[in-house]
Amino acid sequence: MIQSVAIIGAGYAGLACAVELASKGVQVTMFDRSHVLGGRSRLLTKDGHRVDNGQHILIGAYTELTRLLRHTRVSPKVLERMPLTLISPGRFRFRAAGLPAPLHLAVGLLTAQGLDWADRLAVIRLIRFLKRKRFQLPPEHTVQLLLHETGQTGHTVAWIWEPLCVAALNTPIAYASAQIFANVLRDSVAAHAGASEVLIPRVDLSELFPVQAARYLATRRGKLRTGTTVKAIEPVEGGFRLDCDHPTRQVFEQVVVATAPYHAPSLLRSAGGCERLAKQIEALEYEPITTVYFTLGEQVRLPAPMMLLSDGPAQWVFDRGQFGGEAGLLACVISAHGPHDSLEREELEITIHQQLERELGRRLPAPDWVLSVVERRATIACRPGIVRPDIHTPVPGLWLAGDYIDSPYPATLESAVRSGVAVAEAALRRMSRRH
Numbered sequence: 358m359i360q361s362v363a364i365i366g367a368g369y370a371g372l373a374c375a376v377e378l379a380s381k382g383v384q385v386t387m388f389d390r391s392h393v394l395g396g397r398s399r400l401l402t403k404d405g406h407r408v409d410n411g412q413h414i415l416i417g418a419y420t421e422l423t424r425l426l427r428h429t430r431v432s433p434k435v436l437e438r439m440p441l442t443l444i445s446p447g448r449f450r451f452r453a454a455g456l457p458a459p460l461h462l463a464v465g466l467l468t469a470q471g472l473d474w475a476d477r478l479a480v481i482r483l484i485r486f487l488k489r490k491r492f493q494l495p496p497e498h499t500v501q502l503l504l505h506e507t508g509q510t511g512h513t514v515a516w517i518w519e520p521l522c523v524a525a526l527n528t529p530i531a532y533a534s535a536q537i538f539a540n541v542l543r544d545s546v547a548a549h550a551g552a553s554e555v556l557i558p559r560v561d562l563s564e565l566f567p568v569q570a571a572r573y574l575a576t577r578r579g580k581l582r583t584g585t586t587v588k589a590i591e592p593v594e595g596g597f598r599l600d601c602d603h604p605t606r607q608v609f610e611q612v613v614v615a616t617a618p619y620h621a622p623s624l625l626r627s628a629g630g631c632e633r634l635a636k637q638i639e640a641l642e643y644e645p646i647t648t649v650y651f652t653l654g655e656q657v658r659l660p661a662p663m664m665l666l667s668d669g670p671a672q673w674v675f676d677r678g679q680f681g682g683e684a685g686l687l688a689c690v691i692s693a694h695g696p697h698d699s700l701e702r703e704e705l706e707i708t709i710h711q712q713l714e715r716e717l718g719r720r721l722p723a724p725d726w727v728l729s730v731v732e733r734r735a736t737i738a739c740r741p742g743i744v745r746p747d748i749h750t751p752v753p754g755l756w757l758a759g760d761y762i763d764s765p766y767p768a769t770l771e772s773a774v775r776s777g778v779a780v781a782e783a784a785l786r787r788m789s790r791r792h
């Protein structure tokens with residue numbers, strides 16, 4: 358008998374779940390309120406420019422996402438792979454060596470510019486400390502406390518740990534969970550050399566996986582209803598019926614709520630019996646991410662494709678032209694809350710342009726085009742002791758997927774994909790028990 362599953366949300370979590378189910382012969386119907394696939398990682402088209410709603414980076418440790426990319430026949434060429442590289446112009450330069458672990462880091466540290474011996478020993482001390490603790494830290498500890506306990510120097514905090522923490526956890530070190538940061542370090546810099554590689558998409562984020570996943574579904578009887586908001590989930594005999602813009606009488610045996618956390622509670626409440634879970638999700642806190650895009654003309658090329666910025670407000674700049682994008686298009690990223698929150702949009706754009714000139718040590722052309730993308734609830738804040746829900750709900754056959762679901766990792770594409778795969782496995786187990 359053919360099983361039918363509805364998935365609400367065509368972000369990376371929902372699509373991962375759909376691909377897994379479809380590969381096992383399950384009939385999947387996906388709903389998304391938007392016409393653009395990818396949710397919080399999607400293409401934006403403005404004034405003839407194609408950019409993402411925020412610059413994303415992946416790392417080699419994102420094994421589930423890379424497996425699904427292979428499974429849906431995405432060419433490996435769409436990801437630019439680079440050794441872990443931290444470059445702050447004129448101040449600091451670290452590049453992991455092309456050697457097996459742990460030599461890749463050891464040689465990288467030895468040859469790093471801008472670090473003295475006290476800095477190098479501090480980095481080694483932190484990694485050794487975590488290894489001694491088997492990467493298990495008290496749940497209430499912050500990253501700041503971890504850095505203090507392991508005697509980190511001003512340089513290692515400013516040039517290594519702070520940028521890595523805010524990039525990975527989207528939470529400032531003062532409030533970030535030391536345990537989740539330790540998990541990321543364990544599976545990246547402290548694992549094999551490939552795990553710490555940085556992977557930058559050379560295509561837009563809708564094309565990277567969502568469009569390929571949708572093609573995969575289309576060849577396996579999957580249905581995709583974009584531009585369709587699901588308003589309620591009604592439990593009925595034999596499953597669930599969905600109340601949406603284009604009403605369908607179809608009864609789905611199982612339903613996956615794969616929305617962002619802030620859209621999940623109303624859907625859960627509509628199904629009944631989920632009040633506690635809805636409240637738990639509503640208690641989650643968020644951090645923003647702002648990406649300011651500038652086009653500065655084809656002649657502008659940064660000394661490295663991805664650079665650390667240390668003076669604020671921007672923390673990283675990416676030269677999209679060096680990742681197969683428009684020449685002269687720069688993406689400047691500010692993760693998490695900070696003093697920039699009080700700046701007006703135009704003021705922020707001018708401040709970042711000036712920051713770029715200062716840190717690059719040269720005048721830059723005035724931008725031809727500027728776009729600021731402010732995602733106010735980009736991800737949940739990865740604070741110590743955070744309680745993330747798991748994939749189960751109190752209603753049998755109703756599941757949750759998304760980057761906010763309980764995971765050793767912060768709210769990232771990898772967490773989103775892993776939750777989707779976990780739901781698919783659980784839904785398949787339920788089907789095999791019932792039929």
Ligand SMILES: Cc1cc2nc3c(=O)[nH]c(=O)nc-3n(C[C@H](O)[C@H](O)[C@H](O)COP(=O)(O)OP(=O)(O)OC[C@H]3O[C@@H](n4cnc5c(N)ncnc54)[C@H](O)[C@@H]3O)c2cc1C
Pocket residue numbers: 365366367368369370371388389390391394395396397398410411412413414415585586587588615616617620646647648732734735736758759760761768769770771773
């Ligand atoms: C600016 C920015 C930068 C980021 N940088 C990184 C990074 O560098 N690396 C990284 O790994 N992660 C990064 N992230 C996080 C990453 O984008 C998210 O973890 C991931 O996209 C979440 O996917 P998801 O499927 O869980 O949810 P979403 O992407 O939010 O997908 C949910 C989908 O549900 C749909 N939906 C909601 N309600 C309904 C409804 N009622 N009916 C129908 N459809 C509905 C939405 O339209 C959406 O498409 C970043 C996020 C942002 C915003």
